[in-house]
Amino acid sequence: MAEEMRIVLRNYGKVDPLNIDSYTQVGGYQALAKAKSMSQPDLIEEVKKSGLRGRGGAGFNTGMKWGFSYGVKADQKYVICNADEGEPGTYKDRIIMENDPQSVLEGMAICGYAIGANKGYIYCRGEYPYVVEILNKAIAQASEKGLLGDFNIEVRMGAGAYVCGEESALIESIEGHRGEPRFKPPFPPVIGLWGKPTIVNNVETFANIPAIVDKGADWYKGIGAAGYPGTKVMTLTGDIVNRTVIEVPTNTTIRQVLNDFGGGIAGGKKFKAVQIGGTSGGFIPESLLDTPIDFDSMSAIGATLGSGAFFVMDETRDIVDVIDRISKFFAHESCGKCTPCREGTQRMHEMLHRVKNGGAVAGDLDFMERLGSVMSKACLCGLGQAAPAPVLTTLKHFRNDYTAKFN
Amino acid sequence: MADYREIISAYKEVPGGIIEAYHAVQKEYSYIPEDAVVYAAQVFDMPKAKAYGVATFYSYLQVGPRGKNVIRICESAPCHIAGADKVVAALEKELGIKMGETTPDGKFTLEFAECVGQCQATPVITINSQPYGDVTADKVAAILAEYK
Numbered sequence: 001m002a003e004e005m006r007i008v009l010r011n012y013g014k015v016d017p018l019n020i021d022s023y024t025q026v027g028g029y030q031a032l033a034k035a036k037s038m039s040q041p042d043l044i045e046e047v048k049k050s051g052l053r054g055r056g057g058a059g060f061n062t063g064m065k066w067g068f069s070y071g072v073k074a075d076q077k078y079v080i081c082n083a084d085e086g087e088p089g090t091y092k093d094r095i096i097m098e099n100d101p102q103s104v105l106e107g108m109a110i111c112g113y114a115i116g117a118n119k120g121y122i123y124c125r126g127e128y129p130y131v132v133e134i135l136n137k138a139i140a141q142a143s144e145k146g147l148l149g150d151f152n153i154e155v156r157m158g159a160g161a162y163v164c165g166e167e168s169a170l171i172e173s174i175e176g177h178r179g180e181p182r183f184k185p186p187f188p189p190v191i192g193l194w195g196k197p198t199i200v201n202n203v204e205t206f207a208n209i210p211a212i213v214d215k216g217a218d219w220y221k222g223i224g225a226a227g228y229p230g231t232k233v234m235t236l237t238g239d240i241v242n243r244t245v246i247e248v249p250t251n252t253t254i255r256q257v258l259n260d261f262g263g264g265i266a267g268g269k270k271f272k273a274v275q276i277g278g279t280s281g282g283f284i285p286e287s288l289l290d291t292p293i294d295f296d297s298m299s300a301i302g303a304t305l306g307s308g309a310f311f312v313m314d315e316t317r318d319i320v321d322v323i324d325r326i327s328k329f330f331a332h333e334s335c336g337k338c339t340p341c342r343e344g345t346q347r348m349h350e351m352l353h354r355v356k357n358g359g360a361v362a363g364d365l366d367f368m369e370r371l372g373s374v375m376s377k378a379c380l381c382g383l384g385q386a387a388p389a390p391v392l393t394t395l396k397h398f399r400n401d402y403t404a405k406f407n
Numbered sequence: 408m409a410d411y412r413e414i415i416s417a418y419k420e421v422p423g424g425i426i427e428a429y430h431a432v433q434k435e436y437s438y439i440p441e442d443a444v445v446y447a448a449q450v451f452d453m454p455k456a457k458a459y460g461v462a463t464f465y466s467y468l469q470v471g472p473r474g475k476n477v478i479r480i481c482e483s484a485p486c487h488i489a490g491a492d493k494v495v496a497a498l499e500k501e502l503g504i505k506m507g508e509t510t511p512d513g514k515f516t517l518e519f520a521e522c523v524g525q526c527q528a529t530p531v532i533t534i535n536s537q538p539y540g541d542v543t544a545d546k547v548a549a550i551l552a553e554y555k
Contacts, residue, residue: 085524086521086522086524087522088483088484088485088521088522088526089483089484089485089522089526090522090524090526091524091525091526091527094524125524126430126465126467127467127520127523127524127533127536128524129536130536156423156426156427157426157427157430158465158467159426159429159430159465159466159467159468160465160466160467160468160520160521161464161465161466161467162521173426174423175422175423176422176423176424176425176426176451176461177423177461178460178461178464179464179465194422235526235527237485237526237527237529238485238488238489238529239488243526243527243528243529244527245527275484279483279484279522309526311484311485313488317488322484322487322488325482325483325484325487326484329483329484329521332466332521333521335464
């Protein structure tokens with residue numbers, strides 16, 4: 001039986017999110033003090049050495065990212081916490097912020113010191129106004145006690161655009177524009193918010209930082225999978241007994257998550273598929289369930305770890321109906337800036353709708369595969385590149401579900 | 408009700424503050440009046456087209472009138488398989504309007520939404536951003552009664 005390991009959620013249920021004293025009583029803000037006793041390059045090297053990779057989905061080495069911003073001379077730099085979690089099936093960042101907001105603030109302040117930034121933003125999704133209140137109270141308490149030093153944090157509210165989870169679109173939104181991704185390079189660590197070096201990290205990434213600084217890189221990199229160390233917070237949804245949130249080492253397998261923590265399929269039914277990483281993730285069949293959840297193992301089977309959402313479907317689910325729904329999501333959320341995504345998501349949805357309603361013609365499935373392949377290469381940002389993944393992985397693993405719809 | 412001019416002007420000095428200003432207006436009015444977009448363009452010194460472009464890009468923002476209480480039904484995949492369509496049917500029946508419409512008395516508007524981040528309790532609806540989980544057709548009348 002696999003066991004939970006709580007690093008990100010280390011204070012879950014142990015601190016009062018609205019009382020900063022309960023956070024300092026469990027050692028809160030000691031990591032920031034320790035970080036400030038180190039030189040900036042030593043601190044960045046420690047984070048790099050820990051092997052921590054971004055928990056928002058892209059999996060880039062966090063310390064390396066910080067190093068890019070540290071290396072740029074600028075009169076102003078920024079730290080942004082990406083709290084725009086919009087991947088359907090995902091609510092891990094909400095759980096972290098609702099239960100332990102100070103860990104996130106401390107992680108941001110450590111990053112601020114490391115790169116030389118005195119201003120931070122938390123971009124929190126508009127669907128979480130109650131989380132924004134918690135964050136603002138937490139910031140006020142930390143500032144009042146002088147715990148953040150000269151580091152200043154402001155909360156900005158997203159407004160229901162999924163694409164703003166993409167870091168350059170998020171930056172555009174903070175600047176008060178439509179949230180359309182920028183052409184890259186240059187990347188945000190060099191030219192970001194208002195043209196200044198900017199680190200954008202996910203909520204879960206920041207919540208890891210105080211623990212890493214406190215206990216050291218060697219401790220952290222010994223946990224979980226070697227290439228993607230640490231833990232991952234996962235949210236279990238769909239046809240599973242326990243619809244819950246867990247945190248496990250990254251060498252835990254998909255099957256362990258489903259059975260040991262999820263309690264298996266609800267209603268005594270059989271497993272059909274699990275989509276991991278949010279609505280842009282790949283669909284995984286029974287035969288691949290012994291894959292560890294870490295970033296690289298998931299990539300190797302053509303899937304993603306992404307946000308860590310587990311969307312479970314039992315044997316009675318109509319895969320084509322679910323994919324049709326997902327394709328509508330992407331057609332709605334495409335920002336329209338680049339043609340492959342703007343047009344591709346619409347056409348994909350049209351074709352899927354046709355298949356679902358029994359109106360598909362010979363060659364439609366091949367067209368879908370070809371369109372998906374073009375989108376995954378030609379779209380400007382991660383939204384369009386990942387949008388075809390559910391279609392492509394189900395065409396690979398559940399093709400019979402599609403052909404069964406043919407008249 | 409506070410004047411939208413006052414609300415928007417308060418954000419004049421906030422860098423990139425137009426979206427925050429729109430949120431504040433919407434909190435007061437439940438939507439963004441068309442004239443408020445024109446006014447925001449002046450305050451933030453941008454073309455009207457741009458102010459309108461920002462306001463209409465984001466699905467959480469609504470330009471033009473809608474009901475006092477905004478009911479949003481998540482139709483993302485986890486809610487979809489949990490029976491969101493039955494909740495939609497129950498809401499439409501209870502209020503006598505279709506999705507996207509507002510009741511004649513101006514009290515309720517029904518909107519579709521994508522994931523609202525409460526997937527531990529699918530299907531989910533929100534009323535004025537307050538989430539309600541594990542909603543079934545049977546529970547709809549009781550939930551709405553709180554707002555009538």
